[in-house]
Amino acid sequence: MQQPSLSALTSIVEQIARTGDPRTVMSNIVQRLRDLMKVDVCSLYLCTPDFQHLILAATEGLSPQSVGKAKLKLDEGLVGHIAASLSTLNLGDAPADDRFVFIPETHEMPYHRFLGVPLLHLRKLIGVLVIQGREREPFPQEAEAFLITVASQLAGTLSQLQSKGGWYEKRTARGSYRRFPGLKGAPGLGMGKLWLVRPHLSLEQVRAACTSAPDAEKKAISEAIAAVSDELESGSGHLGQHLPGDLHALFSVYQMMLQSPELSQQIQTHIDAGDNAPWALKQTITDMAEQFRQADDPYLKARAEDICNIGQRILNQLLSRERPSMETPDEALILAGELISIADLAEYPLHQIHGIICTQGSTLSHTAILANALGIPAVMGVEQFEPEHHKGATLIADGHRAECVLNPPAALLAEYRRMIDDEQRFMQGLERLRDQPAVTTDGFTVSLLTNTGLLADATPGLQRGAEGVGLYRSEIPFMIHDSFPTEQEQYKLYRKVLQAYAPRPVNMRTLDIGGDKQLPYFDISETNPYLGWRGIRFSLDNAQLLISQIRAMLRADMDNGNLRLLVPMISRVDEIQSFRRYVEKAVEALNREGQAVRMPKIGMMIEVPSAMLLLPRLAPYIDFVSIGSNDLTQYLLAVDRNNPRVSSLFDHLHPAVLVALEQIQQQCDTLGLPVSLCGEMASDPAAVLLLIAMGYNCLSLSAYNIPRVKLLIRSLSRQALMSLLEQTRQCSSEAEVRALLAPVLEQVGWGKDKRPHLPEEDANGAQ
Template identity: 75%
Template structure:
């Protein structure tokens, strides 16, 4: 048999990646491999999502009627042996092997030679790929090597469909019960009928086209932009009585994007070259969104979604489509779409919106922020869900778990309704804790601060009892402008945030951009932006920008006195020394100008391991420390949490991370430095118990997690947690740590259930 080349393998992989549905993907695999390897049989077995069985998913050579019917346990037969042992099996006479199991519906008795390889993706079993022949000799070593290579190339493609289970639910009806995984958008549980918000045409469907009258195209675009601006203004008024005042800043951000000179200029330049307004809009929106989306910061990535959202609304206006139908079914609604804008929400009676389900987006989308403010459960980034196919079907939106249940059975629906009632009673109980301290049963008090980056985030923090802002991300004004914002523009924004929280402290992080967070007007190209020109490195190399920002923050603080300056990505002593000199010079200059500003506290973020190791030598130059748990975990573990191949290895309860956090806390205590921790870790109940035991008395987290974390802290005794911390030092993995903590979390829940 002629051995296939790597070029042939590349062709197969490319063709498969272009297939449109699960059946086409799997059929193409077995068809191509059977022909390429010149064998009698090629079969694909996939593991069920519960990892209990292997099912024949596609075959060329065995009986077609066995597809979807032939089922093996993971240790049953030759295929099951491969799955259980995760090893290749190459036999010359398979039916004589003791492990062979005959499956009558496959009609495989004529075949003797057998070669099977496991399909593994990110250490998880996806399935088994098998070839068979009539000869009674094993396959050649070259063929075995090629099959192993094929398996490694195809495992990732097959994993996404295998884990969803659609491949053996041949044609799920619109009434089929399904669980859909996504990301947590806003907490809570909602039940209602699905109401799709289907864009009449999406931006990525716009094809390149020319125009014969550029003037007409420019006028049409400007009319569409103005129509969207008017809709936003109307929607903002409609939500006035329901939203906290500052959340309306989201509408202002949308308006700012609409009026962006870059949006108008770039579109018009393309139109003037003869392109259609729709194509010009798509090109401009994608380019602007790309600046945000290539950032490693999920918060900034979410701003790219907002630009796409605005672009979609302009496109719908541009194409003169009808507005959303107002003929709604009776009862509660679950709004579903790729993305749902704030203005979309305003078109519905808010009391009827029980949940939001989006096939795109993230926890940090503007939609998620508003859903939190409105108390609407939301799940973002749902996989394999097309809302239009399930209009008016019943759905449960579980914002606590980040999943949706389509057409839930009666018993499951009853259980969810019971949970909704319990959740409502629980949140009412937590409301009474808003002005109470987060103090453990034995008197250890923790300050709970909030993270924010938009003025719109301010009110939820205050409403949920935040004692200040532990991390204010100052990048947003820089990202949404057509150029560097002026000192006065920055001053106006910072003053509003400081005023809203006064006299509570607000830690404002200086500009954290660089190779990984591109500005649309300042291009940086780097091979490895995670280790590149970013954070304080970028700011010090662009001192005029840093000084302008520091002056704006100092001026904003002159009246309120609650500013704390926070320096990102410190890795060297001279960085914090130079930063402090710039602040001292700015204070001196402003005071000479007649502005009495004073020197605010200066803190540094510990995100880079070198800052942790240099802490005693950095201490003389800082007044406080803030641990960025997301980046510190990423750098300690060498894991990019945005890379799907290694994201499962990212866990802030990794033993190495816990060792580092204990070391930082002890050093800060001995140095007399106040220390806080921000990031996802501060919202993880299991992590909070360990942080409490370590002695951390200040956490900064999302506003909507504050009540639950406060409730947890008030439910436990710190002294009782210290033995738990001691036990975690013996754990060998994050899974061991979580198993150790789980009983205590359950006990805390029962104590105040």
């Protein structure tokens, strides 16, 4: 048997990536592999969505009538043995093996040699790939190695098909009842009409499509190119001489590429051939990028990435212009889509959004954080769900159980309505705690501050009893603006927030972009953005932006006196030194201009492990510390919380994170620095138990969660929690930590998948 080449494997993977229909994908796999490996049979078995059985999903060589019918338990037969043992099996005479199970409808008796490998994706069994032949000897080692390589390459693609179940059963019929599991995004229950949010396509996701109106497509592409050109001109001009030389040159390169006759001409040629604008754009950008990659000159090679960035910008403009104007119905909506952004939510009246369902994302993606902040139930990563096929259907977003329920029957619908009513009454009952302190039963008081900046209206925190703002995200106005906001525009916004909370403290974080927070008008393309140009690094390299922001904040504070500046992503002593100098100079300059501003307190966020280790050297330049638990966890564990391949490993109760938090608390006590903690950890009831035990007396969380966490704190004794903390120090994993804390949460009525109960003394308004 001739050994196939790796280029042949690449060809298979690329062809499958271009195929849409699940059955066609699987048919292509077995057909191409049988031809490449010159074998009699190639078969693909996939796990059923409930992982109870293996089904013959596609075959070349066995009876076609057996597809979808041949069924084995996970430990039944040779295929079942491979699934159970997760190991390769290579036999010379399969029917003679004791584990062999004959399935009559497959007609496989003539085939003796058998080679099967498991398909594994993210530690999960997807199925089994098998080849068979008539000879009575095992397959050569080269064939075994090749099939293992094929399986590793295809497992990711097949995982998506396997989880959706479209290969196994008919697509859920419109109007039929079904539940779809996902990941917890934000707690709560929401019910409403499924409203599809426009997809955010990448250039790679564009598929072939025709047009019957070429003139309209040409006009659309011309307008999109002109809009991108205006974006670039606006971004470059706004920064002017303060733009770093390399970025200034990048803007110029982008403009040259946009104005290139080849770009427009090639796109128009494709449109004349019958392609629609996005497909014409993709083909043109792909061709031009490949030409750059083939160049010998390193500079020209590097331009391939630039032309792809240009193509994505043009596509974004096309999609925004193509989107039909749809009037939102005046009823409760469950927004559904791949990922739903701040800009998406801004298009709908907030009172109509009763839930969010995302087919991508993780528990700590920004969509989930946003939903938590707004008090909207959200379920993330619902892979099996295809919302585009169920527009207008009745949908329930169950944030407690991390599932969405499609077209629930009348009895279930009534039960959910009852639970939603109960939850609303429970939240109304918590309103009586608004002006009560968050104090444990043995007298330990915790200040509960709010995170804000996601909404123009900063008052929800006040309505729910916030004692100030622990984190004002100043980047949000930058992200939803169409260019860098001016000092005066920022001043007006900051003044409203400071005024609303005065005299309560407001910690305003300076611009924190980079990582997964990008500005639409200032493209930052990096191989590893989380370790790149983000936070204070970006601000110090763009001093004009930083100075404008500091001046706006100082001016906004003049009549309020409650501003505290917070600096993100500090990792070096010279960064906080430089920042402090900029603040001092801005105070001096504004005072000379006749504006009586004061020097505010300056704090830094501990998100990068180096900041934790350098705390004694950083202390002379700061007045307080705020721990960004999301990023600190991400960097300590080396886990990208937005990467579905590893997001399950992200947990702020990991023993290493707990050790770090104890060390930070102890160092801050020694140095006399006030310390608070913000991020999703402050809303996690299990984490709150340990934070109180460690001595954290200031937490910053979403306004919606403040009453719930206050109720929890008022139900606990810190002394009892301290002995619990001692036990967690012996735990080896976050699972052990959570198991240890679960009984305590149960005792105060905060069990798994349950909302807490209002204690009798609080329900009656008594202390």
